[in-house]
Amino acid sequence: MAVSDTVVTYSWVFLALYVIVIAGLGYWGWQKTTTQDDYATARGGFGFLALGFAYAATVASGSTFMGMPGMAYDMGFKVGYYALIYPIGAYLGMMLVARITKKVGDEAGSQSIPDFLGDRFRSPTLRLLASFIALFLLFYVMAQVVAAGHMFDTILGLEYELGIWFAGGLLLLYLTFGGSNADIVTDAVQGAIMIAIAVLIFVMVLTGWGLEGGIGAVNANLEPAQQWDTHTNPDNPTFSSWWAILLLFIAHIGFTAQPHLGNKFFAIKGTQYIKKFMITAGIAGMILPVMYLAGVLGAAQGLEVESADAIVPVLFVETMPAVVAAFLSVAILSAIISTADGLIISVSQIFANDFYRKTYAPWKGKDPSSDEVNQRALLISRIATVGVTIVAVAAVMTPPEYLSIFMWIGIGGIISAYSGPYLVGSLRESTSKTAAIVGFVAGFTVYAAIHLGPQVGLYEGLYPYNANPFAATGIGFLVSCMSTIVTSQFTKPMPAEDRNEIFRGSTELPDGVVDDD
Amino acid sequence: MNVLQVLLVTTIVYFIAVTIWVMKIEDILEESSERRVSEGGGR
Numbered sequence: 001m002a003v004s005d006t007v008v009t010y011s012w013v014f015l016a017l018y019v020i021v022i023a024g025l026g027y028w029g030w031q032k033t034t035t036q037d038d039y040a041t042a043r044g045g046f047g048f049l050a051l052g053f054a055y056a057a058t059v060a061s062g063s064t065f066m067g068m069p070g071m072a073y074d075m076g077f078k079v080g081y082y083a084l085i086y087p088i089g090a091y092l093g094m095m096l097v098a099r100i101t102k103k104v105g106d107e108a109g110s111q112s113i114p115d116f117l118g119d120r121f122r123s124p125t126l127r128l129l130a131s132f133i134a135l136f137l138l139f140y141v142m143a144q145v146v147a148a149g150h151m152f153d154t155i156l157g158l159e160y161e162l163g164i165w166f167a168g169g170l171l172l173l174y175l176t177f178g179g180s181n182a183d184i185v186t187d188a189v190q191g192a193i194m195i196a197i198a199v200l201i202f203v204m205v206l207t208g209w210g211l212e213g214g215i216g217a218v219n220a221n222l223e224p225a226q227q228w229d230t231h232t233n234p235d236n237p238t239f240s241s242w243w244a245i246l247l248l249f250i251a252h253i254g255f256t257a258q259p260h261l262g263n264k265f266f267a268i269k270g271t272q273y274i275k276k277f278m279i280t281a282g283i284a285g286m287i288l289p290v291m292y293l294a295g296v297l298g299a300a301q302g303l304e305v306e307s308a309d310a311i312v313p314v315l316f317v318e319t320m321p322a323v324v325a326a327f328l329s330v331a332i333l334s335a336i337i338s339t340a341d342g343l344i345i346s347v348s349q350i351f352a353n354d355f356y357r358k359t360y361a362p363w364k365g366k367d368p369s370s371d372e373v374n375q376r377a378l379l380i381s382r383i384a385t386v387g388v389t390i391v392a393v394a395a396v397m398t399p400p401e402y403l404s405i406f407m408w409i410g411i412g413g414i415i416s417a418y419s420g421p422y423l424v425g426s427l428r429e430s431t432s433k434t435a436a437i438v439g440f441v442a443g444f445t446v447y448a449a450i451h452l453g454p455q456v457g458l459y460e461g462l463y464p465y466n467a468n469p470f471a472a473t474g475i476g477f478l479v480s481c482m483s484t485i486v487t488s489q490f491t492k493p494m495p496a497e498d499r500n501e502i503f504r505g506s507t508e509l510p511d512g513v514v515d516d517d
Numbered sequence: 518m519n520v521l522q523v524l525l526v527t528t529i530v531y532f533i534a535v536t537i538w539v540m541k542i543e544d545i546l547e548e549s550s551e552r553r554v555s556e557g558g559g560r
Contacts, residue, residue: 077520228519
């Protein structure tokens with residue numbers, strides 16, 4: 001696709017403004033970051049509106065803003081069963097655990113989700129297991145960097161190999177010193193930009209933009225297999241049946257368990273704001289994936305693209321004024337960066353908090369809440385942030401062929417492992433440590449057996465689980481939760497006074513800040 | 518029903534679920550948790 005010089009010029013102007021704004025917000029985040037806890041969690045630092053937008057922006061990545069429209073360009077309206085079902089699962093899951101994560105996490109001073117699991121169950125073993133699995137989030141970061149590289153190439157004419165380093169540099173500009181404060185405030189702004197573009201797409205599709213006859217014309221101009229009367233496609237593993245779609249929904253109930261999402265709950269000002277946060281995130285989160293309809297509209301308009309992922313920029317460049325098309329580059333970059341930053345922070349915390357502060361330091365006889373340990377953890381946080389970003393960018397200098405497989409080792413593996421301990425353990429106080437570990441191991445093992453084994457070519461496996469990571473994760477989720485619940489029936493829960501301390505510890509101060517003393 | 522109609526119905530059900538959770542169930546869970554203090558850790 002040849003992008004006009006006008007679009008490219010406007011795009012660079014918008015990008016320059018975007019970098020200035022992001023750098024400014026990064027500076028603000030730096031000023032707010034004085035401790036390791038600030039860097040890791042931005043604890044109690046944000047109101048429901050900013051955090052709600054930030055959470056929704058973190059959930060919706062390059063996959064929502066480029067990947068799903070690309071799928072819809074090929075497969076039509078039925079991609080809505082991914083685009084709009086996944087957030088329903090994700091935000092319902094979020095509601096199950098948000099309040100408990102905040103309350104229990106603040107009381108224990110948990111700085112990550114693996115740390116939260118370790119604190120909630122008083123299990124260093126569970127913390128370590130969860131931390132190791134969480135390392136696979138690195139592949140999720142890599143996938144976002146690849147998306148950024150393609151976006152720069154398509155809209156700005158910047159070569160992929162340069163675009164990925166630009167994206168990495170942008171992330172480091174605000175994350176290295178600003179940590180979670182910079183992560184969340186930039187996500188909130190980016191979320192607002194993303195919502196604006198998603199609403200624009202919705203209006204364009206409803207009015208049948210570029211066609212005569214409204215949304216009916218959009219449908220009429222599609223191939224039969226893409227039209228809205230076709231719900232499933234047995235030859236496509238994702239949409240093969242209603243059961244596959246149900247499993248996709250179930251899998252995404254556990255989506256919130258991922259470290260870069262669960263840790264956002266620590267940042268809310270207080271549990272009294274949780275309800276408003278849930279409503280804000282729940283609404284924003286359902287608006288963003290409407291982006292998938294851009295692919296449907298592009299297909300209906302008969303737009304030709306080299307790669308389906310490019311349909312959103314092509315749609316805008318071909319059908320919108322140059323300045324609007326150029327603004328899209330900022331919106332897509334926002335979607336990518338707002339997920340990548342949270343992932344990078346989470347991976348950095350595996351090293352700084354989960355390995356160093358809560359495992360190595362206590363092993364060496366040091367107090368994890370001492371100033372010495374915390375200052376060292378803060379230094380490790382910053383070094384790890386830089387290291388993780390550089391590794392992620394370098395690893396995708398040649399876009400890896402099977403990146404989505406590796407990405408779903410992270411996502412599907414984490415959801416399948418964490419769901420029992422995290423979701424069941426949050427709703428049922430009597431869940432024992434043994435039950436949590438059994439659920440963790442059982443969920444991951446089943447997911448590895450039905451999906452990862454076939455994906456790496458060990459054996460054929462069973463369709464669609466061998467090819468559909470969502471269906472496999474849905475099974476993993478169910479196995480994790482059920483094995484946690486069943487094992488709990490046969491094992492002793494923690495003593496009542498321990499449970500009281502974990503779930504009902506100190507009282508909140510009037511402005512919602514928890515006193516850690 | 519076509520895909521968009523199914524998604525519309527699903528989305529409406531979702532928003533109803535969110536409303537019920539936020540307005541009712543969160544309070545029930547919180548009260549149940551606080552009640553366990555006096556019951557000495559309960560369930």
